Amino acid sequence: MSRGVNLPILIGGLVATGALVAVLASGFGKDPRAIEGSLDEAINFSLPTLEGEQVDLKALRGQPVVLNFWATWCQPCKIEHPYVLQAARAYQPKGVVFLGILHDDEASTARNYLKRSGSAFPTVFDTSQRVSVDYGVTGVPETFIIDPEGRIFEKFVGPVGPGQIEAALQELL
């Protein structure tokens, strides 16, 4: 014996299911842990380098700056290290300033690592992680490209690939 279709219930069910599918579909392809900040002004800081010199970001205004947050315990940082060095060697002569920011790590460990793996630019250390918080960094590596006016031009979360920094700088210059 067949029963007639209850039209109001059918329509209600379809509307509820449609709304649920629309909500879920809008989230497909998105990383739920992804952090999407809207910071566009580079925050100033003054931190010592591993060699003991003080670096003030404000003093670098007028030049593009590449900020690379990294740590020696971070494997993806080791993967991207040669690519960051390559970009620095190519663009420092063109007036781009490269600066590493040591995140949650020891200065002596970083010095030893850079001695072994090579270095092309200074690294400052942020013992309190204050600069990491100011830039909305959640993990390392993260790389920020700041334009000469002090605005954040590009942000890379995770390790950069070969040529990625160069492509962004090409666009900026």
Added chain:
Amino acid sequence: MNLLLALLLSARLAAAQEDIAFEAMSEPPLSAPLTEDADIEAQTTRVASLLRCPVCQGLSVAESREGLSLAMKDRIREMVTAGYTQDQIIDYFVERYGETIVLLPDQKHWLVWSAPVAALLLGLGYVGWRASRPAPADAPQAAPTEPAPEAPADEYRRRILAELEDV
């Protein structure tokens, strides 16, 4: 008996050692000395409890012992001391980490807040409507005075019993 006692004692001792180890693990790590002003500390904890630890699963900044959360809490304390309001501090973190840093959705997302209430009201309304609706006029109604028609199962039972009697 002595063996049983010894086993019970050693089990109790092991459990006590585990408790001590757990207490030692759950002790907060040494961090910067707390501010003298208890109000500042209370306000810091209140704001920190509204923010999600970005590197943890389901923990607020106030609950987490991750280095980044401790740094965020230090920043909140600094801003509270400087006189920033709760909304200003939350805006500072939203600008850097996006809206997902806030544990509760913003009031502007009215649909998120109103949808569960609307669904509950709709459900209650539907149940109420169904309960108060009179039965349809064409629905078959059993007359109390007439005997109920014999159900097919009873008919089969009667026939089986009749055939068994014949055997």
